[in-house]
Amino acid sequence: MVSPIIVALDVGTLDEAKALARPLAEHVAGFKVGLELLTAAGPSSIGAIAELGRPVFADAKLHDIPNTVERAARHIGAAGARWVTVHASGGRAMLEAAVAGMGEEGVLAVTVLTSLSGADLSDLGVEAGVSEQVIRLALVAGDAGVEGVVCSPDEVFPIREAGIDLTIFTPGVRLEGAPDDDQRRTGTPESAIGDGADYLVIGRPVTQAPDPVAAVREIAHTIAGLG
Secondary structure, three states, X not given: OOOOEEEEOOOOOHHHHHHHHHHHHHHOXXXXXXXXXXXXXXXXXXXXXXXXXXXXXXXXXXXXOHHHHHHHHHHHHHOOOOEEEEEHHHOHHHHHHHHHHHOOOOEEEEOOOOOOOHHHHHHOOOOOOHHHHHHHHHHHHHHOOOOEEEXXXXXXXXXXXXXXXXXXXXXXXXXXXXXXXXXXXXEOHHHHHHHOOOEEEEOHHHXXXXXXXXXXXXXXXXXXXXX
């Protein structure tokens, strides 16, 4: 059974990533190649994972001047990525440049990192609360033509309630009773899907499980019929 789960391959080598991904490919919606693997193995890691038959979410979190971001997005798309992430805080022109680089689909705007709290935003001079800031950024991103947004489980429902019709990718997904880690704003798979998330980007609950395939199947079972 294929689920809306995108497994985050947050490992240091391409061999590790392939070993994790290969048995999971028939059970998931795709794989995330993040900064750790991109910097360790290079952009070719995107194509190598895509060869397993599932789309790749290149979590590059681009944030630069528009011209640079457009070219970077084009290169990432050419490397085989179905999606690429860009920081929404880079502004409308930068987001539009990313869309021009990737084409009509594939750009995902990162709103507020799941590691940040309201106090962190305040330290940065952002007066809005987290949900309000996420909605502001999502509105700008939608106007710029992106395909989707990335937000924590806490902001899925507020985005839907605001009438923002973008595909929602949700990291920070943790199983009930999981210990605290570097993610501040987390939620269960059931709550994220129930609130309207389209894809769950899940790393440690799957990749650090004794049996990753069993973990994916169990999560898929708990969210079946929700959403």
